[in-house]
Amino acid sequence: GEDVEQSLFLSVREGDSSVINCTYTDSSSTYLYWYKQEPGAGLQLLTYIFSNMDMKQDQRLTVLLNKKDKHLSLRIADTQTGDSAIYFCAEFRSSASKIIFGSGTRLSIRP
Amino acid sequence: NAGVMQNPRHLVRRRGQEARLRCSPMKGHSHVYWYRQLPEEGLKFMVYLQKENIIDESGMPKERFSAEFPKEGPSILRIQQVVRGDSAAYFCASSPNGVIKAPGGEKLFFGSGTQLSVL
Numbered sequence: 001g002e003d004v005e006q007s008l009f010l011s012v013r014e015g016d017s018s019v020i021n022c023t024y025t026d027s028s029s030t031y032l033y034w035y036k037q038e039p040g041a042g043l044q045l046l047t048y049i050f051s052n053m054d055m056k057q058d059q060r061l062t063v064l065l066n067k068k069d070k071h072l073s074l075r076i077a078d079t080q081t082g083d084s085a086i087y088f089c090a091e092f093r094s095s096a097s098k099i100i101f102g103s104g105t106r107l108s109i110r111p
Numbered sequence: 112n113a114g115v116m117q118n119p120r121h122l123v124r125r126r127g128q129e130a131r132l133r134c135s136p137m138k139g140h141s142h143v144y145w146y147r148q149l150p151e152e153g154l155k156f157m158v159y160l161q162k163e164n165i166i167d168e169s170g171m172p173k174e175r176f177s178a179e180f181p182k183e184g185p186s187i188l189r190i191q192q193v194v195r196g197d198s199a200a201y202f203c204a205s206s207p208n209g210v211i212k213a214p215g216g217e218k219l220f221f222g223s224g225t226q227l228s229v230l
């Protein structure tokens with residue numbers, strides 16, 4: 001299929017870890033991305049991972065890639081209220097030479 | 112260094128009118144992409160342009176929609192005879208090299224979007 005798939009909503013308690021999951025379709029995708037969209041704003045690139053990597057860590061963010069299952073996850077440690085946003089998974093689809101986005105996961109933080 | 116600038120932020124049109132959405136890429140970026148975001152949906156690719164050229168318009172509806180990126184000035188996404196189904200957020204992104212020239216490694220920088228509402 002065409003789609004990059006994500007669940008639409010995730011709610012976590014402040015201070016807990018958030019894990020946002022994504023499945024993609026193109027096994028030849030070379031780069032996978034996580035973008036963050038705050039209310040009323042455009043998308044901001046958070047992090048990306050090259051397909052020959054299994055994991056990438058950047059401060060509170062950890063990206064895990066399971067290439068066999070075409071599964072990508074973003075873990076946010078010690079989730080804060082400022083992390084409330086929509087998180088988009090995206091893949092560079094080599095066959096189409098374009099970046100394809102998922103539907104986004106809305107992360108909400110409860111006290 | 113200003114980011115990607117889109118205007119207007121909000122645009123209201125009646126059915127049948129024309130909508131013009133403008134995007135000024137980041138300084139030094141010559142590649143522009145337009146995406147459309149419908150409520151509760153992801154971003155759908157519409158068109159990819161390089162200065163004065165349309166590289167990929169596979170996501171553009173065949174009728175009423177057009178895009179340009181002239182040698183001077185911003186990129187314009189034009190929607191003629193708008194219908195209610197055109198209501199969406201339209202995002203522009205730019206990159207310095209383009210995903211074709213630097214496949215995979217290219218990062219897109221997004222504007223804040225134009226929210227088009229068709230009455």
